[in-house]
Amino acid sequence: MEDDKRQYLLLHYPSGHFDFAKGHIEPGETETMTLMRETEEEAGIGDLKVFPKRTNIRYFYVAKGNEREKRLKDNKAIWIFKQVHFYPAQTEMRDIRISHEHIGSVWLPYEEALAKVTFDNAKRVLTEAEMYLRSQGK
Template sequence: MPKEKSAGAIIYLMKNNVPHYLLLHYPSGHWEFAKGHIEEGEKTEETAKREIEEETGIKNIKLIPGFKEYSKYFFKKSYDLEGEAKKLAPWVFKLVIFYLAETDTENVKISDEHKGFLWLPFTEAIKKLTFKNAKELLKKADDFVSKKSVRGS
């Protein structure tokens, strides 16, 4: 079975002391976080920062120490296929390493990989996310941000 390894980030910015999370709208219709393939020789943190810049145009980003989560899932690699070929597409095991990233840049310039974006507070973002594993990641990230805010760091 083919395998892929990617890295990305759950990006947030504070508005009126409330974290707002950046969700990207993918052409297939789902909403998720910025992520992408790890290039040869690249550290996962470098991949996350590069993908954030490529997919959102955001350069001013701070990866928050202490948050690193793994998302594992299977998907059918059938993006450009149709008909019978789409049915026969191979299943791929994907591992994505997610970081938590803070920015103060609200202006997003999405790449052609996406149809749109939204900055949403947790209660709205959790409803908008498509996949269960993304919702679980957001919950962990929001808990982490809440604890971080209470500690004042």
Template sequence: MNPKQKVAAGFIVFRRFEKEIQYLLLQTSYGEHHWTPPKGHVDPGETELQTALRETEEEAGLKKNDFNMFDNFQRTLNYEVNGKPKKVVYWLSELKDPHTPVTLSDEHIDYKWLNLNSALSCVKKYKDFQQVLNEAESFIKSNLK
């Protein structure tokens, strides 16, 4: 691993609501107020999965027992932030109860549950993440009844 590389991890959380697949996106309270799934930097001694679980609870108030995780859907994105390399690992998870409330941390100012097209339009600046969302949708439709 590149010691200068920042590593982050999170979950692409979806729910099935009124026969629609919807993805959870959070709007940051900093920078350009971009939309992102719950994710954050890996702390020393933490695995990427532990980080994803911790960050999802901290940023969205969703605990491990609130969702089902799909071990067989994991995606890693590599890109630069302010000229420094960053790696982000995402797992896919489904909210068990579509009415489970989302509780934001002060790192975010808003959240939305969005169908694929709306989610893609919210993250249009991030082509690599759009690709991951499209792959998630395909995975859900072909693997889940």
């Protein structure tokens, strides 16, 4: 935290939106292991304290571009159901190393992060994390 004020890391994706680090669970991984691996891969952060609060997001989207072409070629549906689990986590690191998947990053306090995240689902995740951390006196 900077000046004892909680900040949230948002990653800038090439499509233009700001969101959290995330990724697919690998065989043999727990959700927490995936969170640790993806945060290390996408932001270079390896010292996470993960809190037990989980926010679940479920949605459908239509595959576009290369993903759409591959799914059509493989005779798969272009409507995709996605389920994502988010956990708040804490780190002392501020100097991050973004991966090739992102074009930038920013640390912001809650209100600014809420205005910056693009999607309603991300706003919900952020709000639930903030409410949980406040309730825990964090």
